[in-house]
Amino acid sequence: MEEEPTAKRRKSMPVLPWMRDPVDVSRLEQYPIDLLPCLDPRLKVALKNMGFSSLFPVQVAVWEETVGPGGFERDICVNSPTGSGKTLAYALPIVQMLSTRAVKCLRALVVLPTRDLALQVKDVFEAIAPAVGLSVGLAVGQSSIADEIAELIKRPELEAGICYDPQDISPQLHSAVDILVATPGRLVDHITSTKGFTLEHLCFLVVDETDRLLREAYQSWLPTVLQLTQSYDGSFLAPTDNFVPFGALKTRRRCGIERGFKGKPYPRLVKMVLSATLTQDPSKLAQLDLHHPLFLTTGKQRYQLPEKLESYKLICESKLKPLYLVALLRNLGGEKCIVFTSSVESTHRLCTLLHLLGDLEVKIKEYSGLQRQSERSKTLKAFREGEVQVLVSSDAMTRGMDVEGVRNVINYDMPAYVKTYIHRAGRTARAGQVGRCFTLLRKHEVKRFKNMLQKADSDSCPVYSVSSSSVESLRSIYVSALEKLKETVESEASRKRKIHFKSSRVRKEEKK
Numbered sequence: 001m002e003e004e005p006t007a008k009r010r011k012s013m014p015v016l017p018w019m020r021d022p023v024d025v026s027r028l029e030q031y032p033i034d035l036l037p038c039l040d041p042r043l044k045v046a047l048k049n050m051g052f053s054s055l056f057p058v059q060v061a062v063w064e065e066t067v068g069p070g071g072f073e074r075d076i077c078v079n080s081p082t083g084s085g086k087t088l089a090y091a092l093p094i095v096q097m098l099s100t101r102a103v104k105c106l107r108a109l110v111v112l113p114t115r116d117l118a119l120q121v122k123d124v125f126e127a128i129a130p131a132v133g134l135s136v137g138l139a140v141g142q143s144s145i146a147d148e149i150a151e152l153i154k155r156p157e158l159e160a161g162i163c164y165d166p167q168d169i170s171p172q173l174h175s176a177v178d179i180l181v182a183t184p185g186r187l188v189d190h191i192t193s194t195k196g197f198t199l200e201h202l203c204f205l206v207v208d209e210t211d212r213l214l215r216e217a218y219q220s221w222l223p224t225v226l227q228l229t230q231s232y233d234g235s236f237l238a239p240t241d242n243f244v245p246f247g248a249l250k251t252r253r254r255c256g257i258e259r260g261f262k263g264k265p266y267p268r269l270v271k272m273v274l275s276a277t278l279t280q281d282p283s284k285l286a287q288l289d290l291h292h293p294l295f296l297t298t299g300k301q302r303y304q305l306p307e308k309l310e311s312y313k314l315i316c317e318s319k320l321k322p323l324y325l326v327a328l329l330r331n332l333g334g335e336k337c338i339v340f341t342s343s344v345e346s347t348h349r350l351c352t353l354l355h356l357l358g359d360l361e362v363k364i365k366e367y368s369g370l371q372r373q374s375e376r377s378k379t380l381k382a383f384r385e386g387e388v389q390v391l392v393s394s395d396a397m398t399r400g401m402d403v404e405g406v407r408n409v410i411n412y413d414m415p416a417y418v419k420t421y422i423h424r425a426g427r428t429a430r431a432g433q434v435g436r437c438f439t440l441l442r443k444h445e446v447k448r449f450k451n452m453l454q455k456a457d458s459d460s461c462p463v464y465s466v467s468s469s470s471v472e473s474l475r476s477i478y479v480s481a482l483e484k485l486k487e488t489v490e491s492e493a494s495r496k497r498k499i500h501f502k503s504s505r506v507r508k509e510e511k512k
């Protein structure tokens with residue numbers, strides 16, 4: 001669940017000086033890839049193969065401040081709406097910078113809060129990095145640690161029949177990847193126990209979904225990474241050694257307006273932190289130990305919804321809420337849709353109930369933190385491929401997920417915080433596409449919802465109505481579906497109790 005500072009804390013919280021003078025990304029236009037200065041032609045081809053012909057504004061802004069005239073002089077903090085293309089905004093400059101590397105070693109680390117997100121980001125790197133001979137690895141615990149190590153570490157070829165002392169071969173172990181996409185837990189596992197795994201050559205650290213990652217300590221992954229990458233040896237690839245014409249790209253960073261910056265050496269480790277709801281809390285940001293950060297944001301408001309998102313509210317009778325949902329889903333006529341609930345339990349209950357109501361001609365699946373990863377991945381794949389049209393999801397899954405063709409998001413339960421609204425709604429209307437977000441409200445929630453939307457710079461949220469006859473027509477099957485739901489939930493609970501009892505008995509017997 002997203003959390004927000006209370007109004008009192010928000011008022012008293014000072015904004016860091018560098019956050020008061022941001023670069024406004026909304027003033028930039030898309031930029032044709034063909035004209036982008038300094039872009040390796042092989043990457044141009046890779047981007048075209050992805051179907052991209054121009055860079056989005058946030059990607060142009062980051063390019064300007066990194067590969068472009070900004071020259072990676074400062075760490076980059078990006079606060080830009082969901083679906084605005086933040087992944088490529090950091091992936092492209094990193095791959096461009098590493099494209100000239102001579103020796104393979106781990107130079108870029110991207111950390112994400114969940115495995116599904118990490119897989120998604122790895123796919124973006126995979127679409128461009130191989131074009132310039134770079135390899136990308138994944139450390140998320142999807143496979144066994146041994147398999148992961150085999151992918152990440154290159155072992156020397158040893159002669160058969162000879163016994164080697166593992167201590168002797170350790171120095172000859174090398175990274176098999178240039179870029180690593182990781183979740184914090186598995187990253188720490190590799191740091192602490194994988195022979196040959198080292199961050200000593202790291203040039204780029206990306207903390208995506210920063211506010212979410214900073215909220216949870218995850219085995220102190222951040223202090224550990226920072227400690228291992230602190231010493232400066234001057235080996236950073238300063239991009240400004242060769243003069244390059246930047247055309248229309250410009251930066252104000254070279255004007256020397258930043259006090260105390262001139263003459264500072266390049267940091268060996270460049271950090272890029274990004275979110276659609278970047279924290280402004282100084283104590284949280286301090287954990288990142290940013291080097292002269294540059295803040296890139298969109299517009300004046302702290303939170304921004306995608307430009308082509310339409311928000312609607314659907315006011316329902318409390319007891320008949322599921323029927324309003326069914327009526328709404330019928331109206332959407334099989335368009336891809338994500339339904340968000342407030343907890344993993346209600347996700348499961350709602351999904352079961354929708355199946356019991358059995359009135360919809362769409363395939364509905366549950367997607368929540370209560371399920372095994374393999375099950376979740378299977379569901380997500382089916383949703384991506386269009387075999388499943390409706391995903392009933394818990395909040396744990398809201399952030400970052402990029403599924404093509406999601407036209408609608410439904411908040412079955414009203415989100416508690418504006419940040420949650422932003423991340424949920426942001427699963428649609430991505431990359432400049434249109435999308436709709438419906439929020440089911442009980443009468444007493446209407447005012448709170450209105451106040452919440454104002455924080456997201458959105459005043460427009462018309463009422464969406466479903467016909468009362470379509471709700472009424474479902475009443476008769478609803479009563480029996482509710483009874484069946486009760487039975488199903490009880491039998492699942494008793495099955496779980498039995499499994500729990502059996503496994504604790506086995507454990508006790510093993511101890512004897």
Ligand SMILES: Nc1ncnc2c1ncn2[C@@H]1O[C@H](COP(=O)(O)OP(=O)(O)OP(=O)(O)O)[C@@H](O)[C@H]1O
Pocket residue numbers: 051052053054055056059080081082083084085086087088275276399400401402426430431
């Ligand atoms: N230059 C581009 N041209 C066309 N499509 C693009 C471009 N860059 C990114 N996209 C597409 O835009 C979509 C959103 O990108 P991405 O997932 O990086 O957004 P995001 O800003 O990280 O969103 P979130 O905050 O929800 O994580 C993706 O489907 C991606 O393929």
